[in-house]
Amino acid sequence: MKLDILAFGAHPDDVELGCGGTLAKEIAAGKKVGIIDLTRGELGTRGTAETRDSEATAASKILGASIRVNLEFADGFFINDRSHQLEIIKILRKYQPDIVLCNAIKDRHIDHGKGSTLVSQACFLSGLLKIDTKFDEDDETWQKPWRPKQVYHYIQWQPIEPDFVVDISEVMPKKLESVMAYKTQFYNPENKGPETPISNKNFTDSVTYRAQDLGRLVGVDFAEGFTVERYPVINSLFDLK
Numbered sequence: 001m002k003l004d005i006l007a008f009g010a011h012p013d014d015v016e017l018g019c020g021g022t023l024a025k026e027i028a029a030g031k032k033v034g035i036i037d038l039t040r041g042e043l044g045t046r047g048t049a050e051t052r053d054s055e056a057t058a059a060s061k062i063l064g065a066s067i068r069v070n071l072e073f074a075d076g077f078f079i080n081d082r083s084h085q086l087e088i089i090k091i092l093r094k095y096q097p098d099i100v101l102c103n104a105i106k107d108r109h110i111d112h113g114k115g116s117t118l119v120s121q122a123c124f125l126s127g128l129l130k131i132d133t134k135f136d137e138d139d140e141t142w143q144k145p146w147r148p149k150q151v152y153h154y155i156q157w158q159p160i161e162p163d164f165v166v167d168i169s170e171v172m173p174k175k176l177e178s179v180m181a182y183k184t185q186f187y188n189p190e191n192k193g194p195e196t197p198i199s200n201k202n203f204t205d206s207v208t209y210r211a212q213d214l215g216r217l218v219g220v221d222f223a224e225g226f227t228v229e230r231y232p233v234i235n236s237l238f239d240l241k
Contacts, residue, residue, distance in 0.1 A: 003096070004031040009102075011037065011041040015037075019101050020063060021224050022166045023101075024063050024174040034067040035068045037069070053070070063178050078115075088118065089122050089125055090134070092123060100123055101153075102154075104160060106158060112156055116153055123151050124147065126147055152226040153226060154226055165218055166223060169223075176208065
C-alpha cells in the first residue's frame with residue numbers, strides 16, 4: 001500500500017499530540033496516512049506497554065489512519081545506528097510516502113530528538129540504490145529505493161518557532177479526541193497513578209491553548225506548527241495564505 005503521508009513518533013501519543021490535527025485534516029481530504037511508533041512507551045510512568053498498544057489502536061481509528069505499525073525499539077535506549085536505520089528504511093520502501101512527519105528536532109524527552117534524527121537520516125539513506133533491504137526475510141523480493149519528497153518535524157514540549165503552520169480549526173475536536181484516547185497518560189481525576197509532567201490538567205489544556213495561540217498568530221482558530229529541513233517551494237505568492 002502506497003501512502004501519501006507517514007508520521008513517525010518515538011512513543012505512542014507523540015503523533016497525536018504533535019500533528020494529529022494535520023493528519024485528521026489530510027485524511028478527511030482523501031489522503032492515505034500511516035503512523036509508525038518507534039517504541040511501545042514501556043518506560044512510561046503510567047500505564048503499561050499493553051495499555052499503550054490498545055490506546056494507540058483506538059487513537060488510530062479516531063483519526064482514520066490506514067495503518068499503524070510499532071517497531072518495538074527499546075524505549076529510552078534505542079540509538080541511531082545501522083540496524084535501527086535499516087528497520088525504518090524497510091518501512092519507507094514498503095509504504096513509499098511522499099511526505100514524512102517526525103518528532104521535534106529537540107525536546108525535553110531524549111527520545112524525541114533521537115527519533116527525529118534517526119528517521120530523518122533513514123529517509124535519506126532509503127533513497128540509495130546500494131542499500132539492499134527486504135521487508136520480510138521470507139520474501140525473496142528486494143525492495144526498491146524510495147526517498148520521501150519532504151520531511152517535516154512537528155513541535156512537542158519545547159516552544160520551537162515553526163517554519164509553517166497548518167490550519168486545523170475544523171478538526172481540532174478530532175485531534176483532542178485522539179489525544180484523550182491515551183487514558184492512562186493524560187489528566188483524569190479518577191486515575192490515582194503517579195503524577196508526571198503530562199498527567200496534569202495544565203498539560204491537557206496546553207494542547208488546546210498552544211494550538212489556539214498559533215492560530216491567533218495567523219488569523220485562524222487553531223493551528224499546528226512544523227519545521228523544515230529545506231525551503232518549501234511555491235509557484236506563486238498567491239499560494240500563501
